[in-house]
Amino acid sequence: MAIDETVRLDSFRDFIREHGLKNTHQREEIARWFLGVNGHFSAEQIFAQVREIEPGIGFSTVYRTMRLLCEAGLVQERHFDKGEALYENLSAHHDHCICTECGRIEEFENDQIESLQEAAAERLGFSLVSHRLELYGLCRNCR
Amino acid sequence: MAIDETVRLDSFRDFIREHGLKNTHQREEIARWFLGVNGHFSAEQIFAQVREIEPGIGFSTVYRTMRLLCEAGLVQERHFDKGEALYENLSAHHDHCICTECGRIEEFENDQIESLQEAAAERLGFSLVSHRLELYGLCRNCR
DNA sequence: CTGGATGCAAAAAGTTTGCACGCGC
DNA sequence: GCGCGTGCAAACTTTTTGCATCCAG
Numbered sequence: 001m002a003i004d005e006t007v008r009l010d011s012f013r014d015f016i017r018e019h020g021l022k023n024t025h026q027r028e029e030i031a032r033w034f035l036g037v038n039g040h041f042s043a044e045q046i047f048a049q050v051r052e053i054e055p056g057i058g059f060s061t062v063y064r065t066m067r068l069l070c071e072a073g074l075v076q077e078r079h080f081d082k083g084e085a086l087y088e089n090l091s092a093h094h095d096h097c098i099c100t101e102c103g104r105i106e107e108f109e110n111d112q113i114e115s116l117q118e119a120a121a122e123r124l125g126f127s128l129v130s131h132r133l134e135l136y137g138l139c140r141n142c143r
Numbered sequence: 144m145a146i147d148e149t150v151r152l153d154s155f156r157d158f159i160r161e162h163g164l165k166n167t168h169q170r171e172e173i174a175r176w177f178l179g180v181n182g183h184f185s186a187e188q189i190f191a192q193v194r195e196i197e198p199g200i201g202f203s204t205v206y207r208t209m210r211l212l213c214e215a216g217l218v219q220e221r222h223f224d225k226g227e228a229l230y231e232n233l234s235a236h237h238d239h240c241i242c243t244e245c246g247r248i249e250e251f252e253n254d255q256i257e258s259l260q261e262a263a264a265e266r267l268g269f270s271l272v273s274h275r276l277e278l279y280g281l282c283r284n285c286r
Numbered sequence: 287c288t289g290g291a292t293g294c295a296a297a298a299a300g301t302t303t304g305c306a307c308g309c310g311c
Numbered sequence: 312g313c314g315c316g317t318g319c320a321a322a323c324t325t326t327t328t329g330c331a332t333c334c335a336g
Contacts, residue, residue, distance in 0.1 A: 022310050022315060043301080058318040063301065079222040083325075084300065097267050106267045113263070116256045117278055124240050124249045125283035132277045135260055140268035165290060165335050186326080201293040206326065226300075227325070291334080298327065308317075 004091070008035045008074055015072035029054045030065040035074065040086040040105060080134065095133040101142035147234065151178045151217055158215035172197045173208040178217065183229040183248060223277065238276040244285035 012031045016023050030050050034041070041049075047062045066087050069075035076090045080098060094107040113133065121128035137143075155174045159166050173193050177184070184192075190205045209230050212218035219233045223241065237250040256276065264271035280286075 020315090024310070024316060026317070056318075060302075060319085061317060064316085079226060081222065083222060083226045083228065085226065097264055097269050099269065100272060106269070108263055108267060110259060110263050113256055113259045116253060116259070117276075120251055120253050120256070121240055121278045121280050124251060126240050126242065126249070126278065126280040127286050128278055128280040129243060130279045132275070132279070133260075134275045135264045135269065135271055136273045136275070137264050137269040137271040143270050163290085167291060167335070169292070199293075203294085203327075204292060207291085288336095289334105290336100292332085294330090294332105296327105296329080298325100300323100300325085302321105302323070304321080305319090306317105308315105310315085311313095 005036045008089075008091075012069065012072055012074060015068075015074075021068075026054060026057055026061050027065050027068070029057075030062060031069060034066075034069065034087070035089060038089065040078065040080075040088045042084055042086055046087065078132075081136075095135070097135040097137070099139035099142055100136050101138055104139050104141075106139070148179045151232075151234075155212065155215055155217055158217075159211075164211075169197060169200055169204050170208050170211070172200075173205060174212060177209075177212065177230070178232060181232065183221065183223075183231045185227055185229055189230065221275075238278070240278040240280070242282035242285055243279050244281055247282050247284075249282070 009031055012027075012035070013023055016027070030046065033050050033053065034046060043059070043062050043066065046066065047057070047059055050062065051057055066075065066077070069087075070077055074090060076088050077085050078088055079085060080096075092109070094109045095113075097106045097108060098104070117131055117133075118128050152174060155170075155178070156166055159170070173189065176193050176196065177189060186202070186205050186209065189209065190200070190202055193205065194200055209218065209220070212230075213220055217233060219231050220228050221231055222228055223239075235252075237252045238256075240249045240251060241247070260274055260276075261271050
């Protein structure tokens with residue numbers, strides 16, 4: 001995990017360099033923090049966390065850097081059932097199971113479902129690029 | 144479909160009455176229009192359409208009525224990959240296949256996937272209430 | 287008549303943009 | 312030094328709310 005984080009951070013630095021951009025302090029700190037966590041965070045949460053490390057940081061820089069991380073293919077922006085965007089590290093693919101009561105999010109993967117999806121898209125004449133599967137229900141503690 | 148629409152409209156009227164609310168002109172027109180269409184519409188689109196029938200209508204009334212329709216279980220609010228909310232009639236369950244190029248949305252259903260989802264949720268200790276499955280890809284015309 | 291519903295405008299919430307200054311390269 | 316990046320504030324977009332008035336029951 002620490003290793004993976006380092007690899008991903010390097011991959012972000014490469015992305016920056018390859019695109020003729022600059023590797024600033026702020027980008028470095030946002031990426032370092034975000035690539036090291038698991039879960040789903042809003043821009044506001046990321047801002048709050050990174051501000052503890054880099055006090056002068058601005059909101060826009062968070063948005064701008066998160067967009068960069070998305071373009072670099074390291075992060076994905078998601079909209080669960082609210083309007084607000086949540087960012088998530090993109091590594092191995094997985095789907096989400098969300099508790100409607102307490103908001104707890106579990107991740108899972110299921111190859112059988114994946115291949116049925118592929119087939120379903122094909123039947124509609126689509127070539128499948130990606131998908132989104134979210135299960136909503138009550139978790140162990142809430143039901 | 145015309146029959147179904149009438150049933151659903153009556154069901155909305157019942158919901159209103161049972162909750163001690165009032166069956167206003169505006170609610171009636173919004174519900175009548177929306178329950179009669181297929182597809183996914185933003186508040187703005189609904190507003191524009193209903194305004195042709197009921198010119199004086201306000202934006203807030205659209206939002207308020209759509210919320211009522213959701214509470215009545217007749218409509219669902221969805222967020223595809225943008226922040227903006229889209230409303231959809233909730234009748235038979237189906238999932239969505241979305242073209243990332245032209246935005247075309249196809250609906251489908253697949254019982255095999257449904258039961259695998261049930262099993263996957265169970266394995267995580269969740270009792271499944273609902274789910275959301277969206278396939279993204281290129282449609283026949285765009286690929 | 288009376289309380290909920292409406293339309294408007296203002297406020298919120300979330301996100302983007304313009305701009306002058308600052309700092310990587 | 313040049314030009315991209317930053318922070319700030321203002322603008323924008325989408326949705327919600329406060330309030331005076333209106334109208335359904």
